[in-house]
Amino acid sequence: MQWLPKMLSRNREGEKPTEQPAIDRPNDSEAKAPVVRSKLEAVTAELSDLESEMAELALAAAEGKGGASAKLSAHRIKIDVAARARSELEAALRLAAHLDRQKAATALIDMRAEQLRNFKAAMSAREKAMTVVLEAAANMAKAYGEYSEATLAAAIATPTGTVVPQIGMGNGALGPVFGPCERLLLAELWRLGPERKDGVGRFVLPFAKSAPLMTSTDHRELSAGIDEFIAADKVVVTNIQEQIDRLNATVIEAIEQKDAA
Numbered sequence: 001m002q003w004l005p006k007m008l009s010r011n012r013e014g015e016k017p018t019e020q021p022a023i024d025r026p027n028d029s030e031a032k033a034p035v036v037r038s039k040l041e042a043v044t045a046e047l048s049d050l051e052s053e054m055a056e057l058a059l060a061a062a063e064g065k066g067g068a069s070a071k072l073s074a075h076r077i078k079i080d081v082a083a084r085a086r087s088e089l090e091a092a093l094r095l096a097a098h099l100d101r102q103k104a105a106t107a108l109i110d111m112r113a114e115q116l117r118n119f120k121a122a123m124s125a126r127e128k129a130m131t132v133v134l135e136a137a138a139n140m141a142k143a144y145g146e147y148s149e150a151t152l153a154a155a156i157a158t159p160t161g162t163v164v165p166q167i168g169m170g171n172g173a174l175g176p177v178f179g180p181c182e183r184l185l186l187a188e189l190w191r192l193g194p195e196r197k198d199g200v201g202r203f204v205l206p207f208a209k210s211a212p213l214m215t216s217t218d219h220r221e222l223s224a225g226i227d228e229f230i231a232a233d234k235v236v237v238t239n240i241q242e243q244i245d246r247l248n249a250t251v252i253e254a255i256e257q258k259d260a261a
Contacts, residue, residue, distance in 0.1 A: 043082055
């Protein structure tokens with residue numbers, strides 16, 4: 001079954017595997033971490049600017065310039081406030097990232113749980129379908145046994161002096177009608193294979209694909225199997241009738257010859 005390996009894979013050959021949501025990279029517009037990170041970056045930049053200004057203010061205070069000490073004290077307070085804000089935001093970012101990962105993990109778990117439910121439902125449908133397939137196989141096996149018994153009975157019932165002709169079905173491509181009809185059955189199974197829902201081919205029983213006739217013939221060009229069978233059967237019956245007519249004619253001719261003698 002060439003279609004089976006692709007069915008078992010969620011990705012076709014040549015395609016990149018579908019990327020699963022990553023719990024360390026939550027892609028969510030409601031994520032907490034990006035907002036906190038933005039604020040942390042702003043505070044960090046502000047603190048960096050404040051610290052770069054500290055040296056100039058400290059130098060002015062050391063030189064005893066007027067008002068420099070007061071400005072330095074006020075600047076120290078700004079630095080402390082910014083440093084404390086950065087520390088708090090760093091802690092907030094760690095918590096936000098943890099909560100985001102937790103949310104992403106929950107979403108991933110929920111997604112897989114839903115996928116598992118869908119998979120179980122599909123497997124259940126598959127089991128039901130195979131039940132129908134095997135029931136059909138059992139019915140087909142039983143029906144074929146009945147056909148075989150009927151064929152044996154027909155062979156036994158062949159009128160004396162006649163021979164059942166080997167009449168081929170489908171211009172001979174489907175094999176003789178008086179026999180196991182293997183090629184007829186394969187052709188019918190090939191012909192009846194349903195189209196796939198994705199439109200990329202048909203589902204055909206594996207053993208029906210093995211016959212060269214099947215794989216080289218458009219299934220839409222094949223006649224219904226029963227039509228081919230009945231048509232060939234009629235030829236067999238007609239041929240037997242013709243053989244009997246000839247035998248009867250020979251018998252009558254022989255009687256007439258004796259009577260004339």
